[in-house]
Structure formats: C-alpha cells, structure tokens
Amino acid sequence: QVQLVESGGGLVQAGGSLRLSCAASGRTFSDYTMGWFRQAPGKEREFVARISRSGGSTYYADSVKGRFTVSRDNAKNTMYLQMNSLKPEDAAVYYCAARYGFTGSRDPNEYDNWGQGTQVTVSS
DSSP states (O other), rough: OOOEEEEEOOOEETOOOOOEEEEEESSOOGGGEEEEEEEEEOOOOOOEEEEEEEEEEEOEETTTTTTEEEETTTTTTTTEEEEEOOGGGOOOOEEEEEEESOOOOGGGGGOOOOOOOOEEEEEO
C-alpha cells in the first residue's frame, strides 16, 4: 500500500490559482499511476486528471483541460495539480489516488489508495 496526503487547498477568488500537492509514502511511488479526483456536495466523485508512472503521459477531464496541469516528481514522491483560471464550479474536495501498475483509469473504483482530501473553495 501507499499512503497519500494532499495539501494546498484553500479559498481563492474566481480567476485565481492554487497548487495542490499529494505526498506519498510506503511503497515505491513510481510503481503507481496517479490521479486527481474531486467531489462537490451532493455530487459523485469525478475524474480530474491522471498521470502515468513516469510522468510522460497526462490526461484531463474536458472541464479542466487547458486550465489544470498535473505533474509528478518521483524523486520527491509527490504529485501536483496546478489549477489556474479557477471557476466557482471547480469548488470541491480534491483527492489524490494511486493505482498500482501501468494502466490508468478515469474510474475512481479502479484506484486502491486514496488521500483524505483537501478543500478548494472558489468565490465568485
């Protein structure tokens, strides 16, 4: 298992930026495909972005494409989510997740390891 801890959430005005971090410990970080998900009140958890084990491939939900950037530093066992041009509809609890192996997924049920989440609030 890998343990995940998110940080970097907070309150930001619409149009602003935040950078989320996901620190991993336990098993070898580079063995895991990583993802970001979010969940707003009353809604299901939804895919935001994912990144391959090497960091060479990234994938985004259409709603965040061009505004969010996912990256990872395997030497630091950390994944990041740079969020720019934030909108009120981006407000949610953001979770990082890890899936062992090469194959990534947009389905949260495919991920075995989850952080506790970090709150992102966007004021209009």
